[in-house]
Amino acid sequence: MKLIKPRFVSDELKLLRCLHSRMGFPVDDLRRYENLEKGFKGEQLFDKWSEDILIDGLILNDLLFEVNNTVFQIDSTLISQETLFQFEVKNFEGDYCLDGDKWLTQSGSTIRNPLHQLERSEILLKQLLQNNGYNMHIESYLIFINPNFHLYQAPINQSIIFPTQLSRFLDKLNRTPSKLNGKHSKLAETLVSKQTYQSPYKRLPNYDYDQLEKGICCPHCRAFLDETLKCKCGFEEAPSTAILRSIEEFRWLFPDEKLTTNGIYEWCKGKVSRKTIRRMLSTNYNLVGRAKTSHYIVKS
Ligand SMILES: [Zn+2]
Known part of the structure; x- marks a missing residue:
């Protein structure tokens, strides 16, 4: 496995870190900041785990695309000979519960269904590949990286990888036959070049110089x-x-x-x-x- 695009702290998280040391955040911004920190930690855990992917493959992290006026981000992508794997990494911790299609936290609040997010980005990714002349098979996975996560009423869904399944999933990935050629490197280059950019300044809490410590x-x-x-x-x-x-x-x-x-x-x-x-x-x-x-x- 070759790492083509490593992961960095996002511009938005960098800015939020600078601000957070110097001012108090309104509740919503604080929650958002903490979620970004937590998400990033999860992605780092995933990166550590993915170092053991041994097949001939290319890894690209944090790809941001815009297709059909919709911006979507893919935490991690693995290009193998026949399949493009997309991984959505979640660092959820504690008990969650599924009620039909609804994902609930222990306190009973509903969160966005991460499977919908995964499906949506698979559709958009497929379209992006087609627009650029690729017709590659895509497999999408929702990776729960935190060992302290539990989902009650979990469905049998091949796309979800729970913490206790990570090592078996790695074995499965490592059994994927894969031999890459120039076309795969070209695909990696195309994906990197087709990325979009979003200004990190738009989503920050309001701040001015005098107010900062x-x-x-x-x-x-x-x-x-x-x-x-x-x-x-x-x-x-x-x-x-x-x-x-x-x-x-x-x-x-x-x-x-x-x-x-x-x-x-x-x-x-x-x-x-x-x-x-x-x-x-x-x-x-x-x-x-x-x-x-x-x-x-x-x-x-
Ligand atoms: Zn220190």
Whole structure:
């Protein structure tokens, strides 16, 4: 198995992490943020599991497409000789119950039926393949990766893989005869190139500069570093890298704001000297404008 497209933290989750350390979230945004974190953890578990797929195959993670004005994302895709496998990964934890077609959590609230989501993306994926001249067989699976998940009244459905079935499912995948050729690599390239883009800024909670807490956030636990650039989690950092990270975070959150020494000094809550900030900015960015209007821009 060859990993063609690795998984990264999505732009949206990156931005939410930056914001969450610096402001309180309204309930809905908080839930959304926590779900994204949880989902990402599940996908990482899945990636670990998928390292044991041994057949000749290509893996592409986090593909985002738009077909028929519908945007859909596929957590993981495996191209084998005859079949394209799509995996929807769920990191559900605790007890869930099926009531007919309805999926209920233990507290009784209804969630979106993940099987419908899976079916929908299979239809759209099939169409995308056909539009690009491919007529490949697709198999779709809903993977429940969390060992603490249980579904009461579970139906017998070949598309659902429960945590206790993961190792048998892996054996089954590894028995799939597969020998890839140039056509399969071309298909992988096509899938990567046909992706769409969604701005991560649209779905963020409202925020403005004044409302955000200033300081330098730890890259591991997102708490603020102290005066000596140490974190309570044990992490410590040199001023230069702490500044570069803070600049990047500032640019992420405020793509339209000007980058200045004073601005970054305030953003870091004075935890690092203006002199070092100026040095990091002038080494890594280009200075434009004069005197009071001067600021830094990304090197082209
Ligand atoms: Zn930390």
